Amino acid sequence: MRYRQMFASIAAAAVVAAVAACGPGPADKANGEVKLQMVESLTNPTRTALLKKLIADFEAKNSGIKVQLISPPTNQADQKIQQMLQSGKGVDVLEVRDTTVGPFSTNKWIYDMAPELKGWDGLSALTENALKVTQQGGKSYMVPYGFYGLSLFYRKDLVQQAGFSGPPKSWAELVEQAKKINDPAKNRYGYSFRGGLGAGGNAVAIISGYVIDELNHDNAFKLTDGKTIFSSPKAVDALNLYLDLFKNASPKSSVSWGYPEMVQGFTSGTTGFLLQDPEVIATVKESKTIKEDQWGTAPLPVGPTGKAAQPLANAGWGVAQGSEHKAEAVKLVKFLTSGDAAMTFSKENSLVPILKSAADDPYFKDGPWASYVAMNSSPDTYIVVTQPRGVPWSTEWGNKSDADVQKLITGKAQPAEILKGWDDYWTQKWAGK
Amino acid sequence: MAVLQTERPVRRPPARTSHRRQFTGRTALVLLAFMLPAIVFVALFTYYPLLNGIQMAFRNYNLNDLSDTSWVGLKNFRTLLHDDMFRGTVKNSVVWVVGSLVPQFLIGFAMALWLRRKFRFRGTYQALVFFPWAVSGFLIGILFRWMFNGEFGVVNDLLMKAHLIDTPVPWLADAKYAMVAVIVANVWYGVTFFAIMILAALQSVPDELYEAAAIDGAGKVRTLFGITIPSIRTTLALTVLLRVIWIFNSPELIFGMTGGGPANATHTVTSYMIQVTQEGDYGRASAMGVMVVFVLILFAIFYLLAIRPRTPRTTARKVAG
Numbered sequence: 154m155r156y157r158q159m160f161a162s163i164a165a166a167a168v169v170a171a172v173a174a175c176g177p178g179p180a181d182k183a184n185g186e187v188k189l190q191m192v193e194s195l196t197n198p199t200r201t202a203l204l205k206k207l208i209a210d211f212e213a214k215n216s217g218i219k220v221q222l223i224s225p226p227t228n229q230a231d232q233k234i235q236q237m238l239q240s241g242k243g244v245d246v247l248e249v250r251d252t253t254v255g256p257f258s259t260n261k262w263i264y265d266m267a268p269e270l271k272g273w274d275g276l277s278a279l280t281e282n283a284l285k286v287t288q289q290g291g292k293s294y295m296v297p298y299g300f301y302g303l304s305l306f307y308r309k310d311l312v313q314q315a316g317f318s319g320p321p322k323s324w325a326e327l328v329e330q331a332k333k334i335n336d337p338a339k340n341r342y343g344y345s346f347r348g349g350l351g352a353g354g355n356a357v358a359i360i361s362g363y364v365i366d367e368l369n370h371d372n373a374f375k376l377t378d379g380k381t382i383f384s385s386p387k388a389v390d391a392l393n394l395y396l397d398l399f400k401n402a403s404p405k406s407s408v409s410w411g412y413p414e415m416v417q418g419f420t421s422g423t424t425g426f427l428l429q430d431p432e433v434i435a436t437v438k439e440s441k442t443i444k445e446d447q448w449g450t451a452p453l454p455v456g457p458t459g460k461a462a463q464p465l466a467n468a469g470w471g472v473a474q475g476s477e478h479k480a481e482a483v484k485l486v487k488f489l490t491s492g493d494a495a496m497t498f499s500k501e502n503s504l505v506p507i508l509k510s511a512a513d514d515p516y517f518k519d520g521p522w523a524s525y526v527a528m529n530s531s532p533d534t535y536i537v538v539t540q541p542r543g544v545p546w547s548t549e550w551g552n553k554s555d556a557d558v559q560k561l562i563t564g565k566a567q568p569a570e571i572l573k574g575w576d577d578y579w580t581q582k583w584a585g586k
Numbered sequence: 587m588a589v590l591q592t593e594r595p596v597r598r599p600p601a602r603t604s605h606r607r608q609f610t611g612r613t614a615l616v617l618l619a620f621m622l623p624a625i626v627f628v629a630l631f632t633y634y635p636l637l638n639g640i641q642m643a644f645r646n647y648n649l650n651d652l653s654d655t656s657w658v659g660l661k662n663f664r665t666l667l668h669d670d671m672f673r674g675t676v677k678n679s680v681v682w683v684v685g686s687l688v689p690q691f692l693i694g695f696a697m698a699l700w701l702r703r704k705f706r707f708r709g710t711y712q713a714l715v716f717f718p719w720a721v722s723g724f725l726i727g728i729l730f731r732w733m734f735n736g737e738f739g740v741v742n743d744l745l746m747k748a749h750l751i752d753t754p755v756p757w758l759a760d761a762k763y764a765m766v767a768v769i770v771a772n773v774w775y776g777v778t779f780f781a782i783m784i785l786a787a788l789q790s791v792p793d794e795l796y797e798a799a800a801i802d803g804a805g806k807v808r809t810l811f812g813i814t815i816p817s818i819r820t821t822l823a824l825t826v827l828l829r830v831i832w833i834f835n836s837p838e839l840i841f842g843m844t845g846g847g848p849a850n851a852t853h854t855v856t857s858y859m860i861q862v863t864q865e866g867d868y869g870r871a872s873a874m875g876v877m878v879v880f881v882l883i884l885f886a887i888f889y890l891l892a893i894r895p896r897t898p899r900t901t902a903r904k905v906a907g
Contacts, residue, residue, distance in 0.1 A: 232864060235649055256650040256866065337753075340737060348759070350845055406736025408759030408848045414735065423737055545650030549865040559849035563761065 185217065187481045192223040192237065194230040194248040195468060203501050211488045218481050220246075238262035241475035245482040249295040249471035251286075252551075255543030257471075258294045264472040267293040269483045275491035282537060283507035286467050296490040297469035299504025303358060304524045305451040306419055306427040306437060308334075311341075320451035324359055327426060327454045328394055331402035334425040343402030345418040345427040348562055350411035353554020355428060356395060356561075357382075357540075361464070362456030363391035365536065373464055373538035374579055383575040391456075392561065392568035399562045408562055419443075428453075430466075432503040434521040450524040452535060463528060464540040465505065546582055553578065642872035649866035662873035671850060672858065672874070678765070679854040682840075683833045685769040686776060691826065693773065694780020699814075701781065702788045712785075719778040727842015730771040734758050734843070758844050761851035768843050768852050775839065776832075780825060787821035788814070823893045830889075831882055 193204060201224045208220045223244075225233040231253055237244045238257065249257060257263045270276060270293050279287065286297045305327070307320045315333035331343025347355045361373060364385045369375040374382055382388060399407070403424075410418065419427040420440040427433070437448060455461040470489055472482040488494055490507065499506035500516055505525055511517050518526055528535040544550075557574060560566040646658045666672045701712055718726070733740050734757035742754040757767045791814065799809045815822070837857035840846060846853035846861060853861070855878055863871040 235866070239649070259650070260652050340754075342737075349847060404737050404756075406754070406756040406759040408756065409731075409764075409844060411845070417738065421738060545648070545866070549867070552861055552865060556847065556850050559847050563759075563849050565849055 187218045187478050189218060189220045189245040189476075189478060189482055189485060190223060190243055191220050191246040191485070192225070192230075192234055192244050192248065194225075194227070194234060194250060194253075196224045196227045196230055200502055203498065207489060207494050207498065208485075210494065211485055214488075215481075215484065218484070220485060238473060238475070241473075244473045245476040245478060246485050247471055247473055248468060250468040251466055251542040252547045253543075254289075254294050254471075255547065256545050258292070259545060262474055263294045264474045264476065264479055264482075265292045265294060266296070266472060266483055266486065267291065269480075270296070270487075273487060275487055278491060278508050278510065280507060280509050280511075282465055285539075286469065295469040295471040296486055297467045297507050298490055298495065299467070299499050299502065299507055301430040301432070301466040301468075302463055302505050302525065302528070303428050303430065303453050304528070305454060306429055306433065306521075307449060307451055308419075308422075308425045308443065308447060309449050310447045311425040320449070321426075321454060322451075323459070324362060324391075324394060324454045324456060328398045328402065331398060331426055335402045337404075340423060342404045342407075342418070342424045343426060344398055345415040345424040346399050346403035346407035346410060346562075347412075347415050347428070348399070348408040348410050348559055349414070350555060351551075352558035353551060356392065356554065356558050358428070358453070358462075358464075359395050359456075360388045360391045361462035361538070362454065362460070363387040365456050365460045365462050366458050368462060368536075368538060370536060370538045373462055373540045381576045381579045383572045383579065387457075388572050389568050392572065396561060396568065408559055419448075430503075431505060431522070431525060435503050437521075450521045452524045452528045452531075455534065459534065461535050462538045463535045464538050464542075466540075466542065544582070550578070639872045639875055642868050643876045644873075645869050647867075647869040647872070649868055658869070662869045663877070665870060666873055666877070671853070672855070674850060675853045675855045675858045678852065679834060679856075681765060682769065682772075682852075682854050683830055685765070686772040686833050687826070687829055689769075689773045690776045690780050690829065693777045695784055697777065697781040698784035698788055701785055716778045716782055718775050719782070721775075723775065723836055723838035724842045726771060726775050727839040730767070730774075730839075731758065731843045734767045734771075759848055761848055764844055764848055764852050768840055771843060772833065772836075772839055776829065779829065783821060783825045784818065787818035791817040819895075823890075827886060827889055830885065834882065835878070 191208070193201065201222070204222055208222060212219060230248075231250075234244070234247055234253070235256075238247070238260075239262070247263075249263060254263075267288070270287070275296075276284065276287070282300065283297050286295070287293055305320060309320075311334045312320060312330060315330060317330055317333070321327040321330050327344070333343070334341065335343040357374075360382055361368060364376060364382045364387050367376045367378070367385065368382065369377055376382055376385060404410075404418065407415070407418070415424075415427060416429065416433055416436055418424040419433075420437055420442060422442040434450070437443070438445070453461045453463060470486045472479055472486060476482050489498065495508055496506065496511065496514070498504070499508075499511065506514075506517065512526075512529075516522070541547075554575070557566070557571050561568065561571050643662055644657055644659060645655050646661075647655050697715060701708065701715065705711075732738070734742075736742060736754045736756040736759060739754075739757070741757065742751070745751045746754070755763060757763045795813050795817070796809065799813055804812060834854075835856055837854060837860050840852055840854060840857045841860065844852045846857050855874060859871050859874040859878070862874065
């Protein structure tokens with residue numbers, strides 16, 4: 154009998170320990186206090202500190218709600234979030250990106266906030282683009298906190314020395330100027346080429362600029378005739394020019410350059426041009442090699458018809474379907490995407506803002522931000538388009554297109570060959586094969 | 587009534603009975619109770635994920651769309667066998683394992699022989715030599731990525747200053763060099779494991795054997811092949827086996843350095859498996875995992891059969907012979 158009791162108690166202890174090891178549950182109520190678990194995706198130390206500051210403000214204004222921020226490393230974050238959502242535990246508020254909103258909503262992991270957002274005065278404060286993202290297809294799975302839009306960072310001094318009066322306006326001018334600046338003997342190159350992680354996105358940027366007149370604005374991988382943008386002969390011209398830019402104006406090693414290397418290439422003074430998001434403004438400002446008067450930003454280069462497609466990548470906050478405290482979670486989402494919190498997050502994170510009021514803010518009118526203002530004020534030249542970033546095969550496409558761009562620039566495949574592969578890929582995916 | 591101590595019957599030790607008779611059901615229950623926590627934890631954290639992974643390999647399990655997770659039999663395996671990229675990663679895996687293992691073994695052995703001798707600050711040297719083993723593979727990958735960077739990397743800088751190259755080598759941008767670069771990083775990372783294991787084994791070889799060999803007039807090479815290697819044969823064999831499995835299964839360094847590029851030139855089976863997992867296709871990734879486990883088990887069986895001792899020979903006789 155004694156042995157049985159001992160056996161039972163040890164077994165019980167083992168089970169309890171095992172269950173306890175499975176981690177905390179979702180939001181729980183302790184002492185009448187609601188505890189929300191919030192998880193971010195595009196983690197970096199500065200941003201995490203900023204989020205904690207904003208959360209502290211929220212907690213001060215909402216006594217009875219405590220928020221615990223989880224910050225997984227960026228490269229594993231989306232996978233961690235997926236696993237949390239799949240288990241239905243451990244997350245109330247989460248970062249939702251344009252690349253993850255599709256799979257997350259397909260699997261019914263995230264909550265449609267549309268009923269709660271109805272009548273919210275924060276909606277009327279959002280820009281047209283932000284509102285569009287918030288109300289996609291009549292559902293509100295996320296409220297964006299900002300946009301990532303490409304613009305051209307350039308070295309004013311090098312452009313002048315090369316004999317040009319100003320930065321390039323078109324892709325053809327960019328290649329011309331970059332070639333002039335390129336001088337490998339001095340370890341100076343024209344362009345910070347993105348050949349590594351994210352290479353596909355930049356290749357699509359130049360293709361979009363070339364097919365802009367036939368582009369479907371709501372699905373920027375399609376032409377108005379329903380075919381993919383990769384099926385157009387103009388796409389071949391675009392990739393040929395892009396290949397020229399790599400071969401004759403970029404460092405050889407940029408085949409493997411991802412975000413950190415291409416930014417480092419520019420901030421270290423090695424390259425003359427860089428195509429990047431506004432978040433790089435802060436990084437370039439910190440550069441000890443290039444001074445403030447040596448660089449500037451210009452709008453995204455246009456295609457042969459003088460227009461560019463501006464696919465505003467976005468990310469925001471959403472609520473998990475498994476959350477037991479949806480009302481409090483939505484409250485936090487509203488707080489982070491309105492008023493001072495939203496403006497602070499845009500400024501300190503260098504994002505294209507979501508609030509209309511930012512247009513009157515001097516911060517977004519001056520210096521490096523001027524090019525973004527210029528693009529926003531010329532919607533017929535810099536056409537905002539929506540890329541199919543939320544499709545379930547988004548990550549697969551990213552990996553495939555990155556590897557294919559590397560094949561192109563290492564001479565393992567020709568532009569037409571790559572484009573045929575991309576055209577087949579998207580045609581089959583859309584056909585559900 | 588109290589009994590005098592002297593009148594107490596002397597307790598004899600119980601007669602020796604067989605172990606089986608002593609092992610009653612009650613004892614078994616006690617043993618099981620003590621083992622239960624470990625059994626529960628191992629079952630929960632090792633066997634459950636393992637079995638779950640195996641069953642996923644036979645299902646249409648894609649995290650991006652969980653509306654249909656039905657059984658698909660061997661479809662995931664067939665997809666892999668027709669996947670050119672997967673076949674390329676198998677070839678890369680062989681180059682990666684052999685290219686990393688041979689230099690790791692030779693350099694590790696040499697380091698162990700060197701560290702075995704007594705010299706000043708030997709402890710400090712040992713600590714410095716073994717340091718890389720304590721660093722995360724992913725972090726080492728990122729460090730080497732910057733070191734091998736064509737424009738800002740220290741590797742090109744040193745080679746140019748030494749006049750070994752005239753122009754910078756695009757180490758991670760050229761398929762020819764990229765595999766060399768990741769193997770160099772892996773050799774640096776893994777050499778210490780061989781050094782640690784071989785050094786530990788060397789310290790257990792009796793000095794008398796070396797003295798006897800010296801008296802018999804055996805030279806350094808003869809002593810190495812006649813005494814040192816036979817004495818630590820088992821450790822060498824097991825260390826090689828472990829390293830083969832670990833190198834094959836370690837994608838983090840490749841991920842940190844090249845992400846499998848350029849143009850998939852450095853993707854191994856396991857780094858490709860992680861990429862497919864990130865894409866959400868758990869079914870196909872699990873199929874790869876099952877294949878990897880199967881191949882490694884087969885390798886381990888054949889390897890252990892191949893290296894088992896056939897005729898027991900004493901090292902002394904070998905040296906004397």
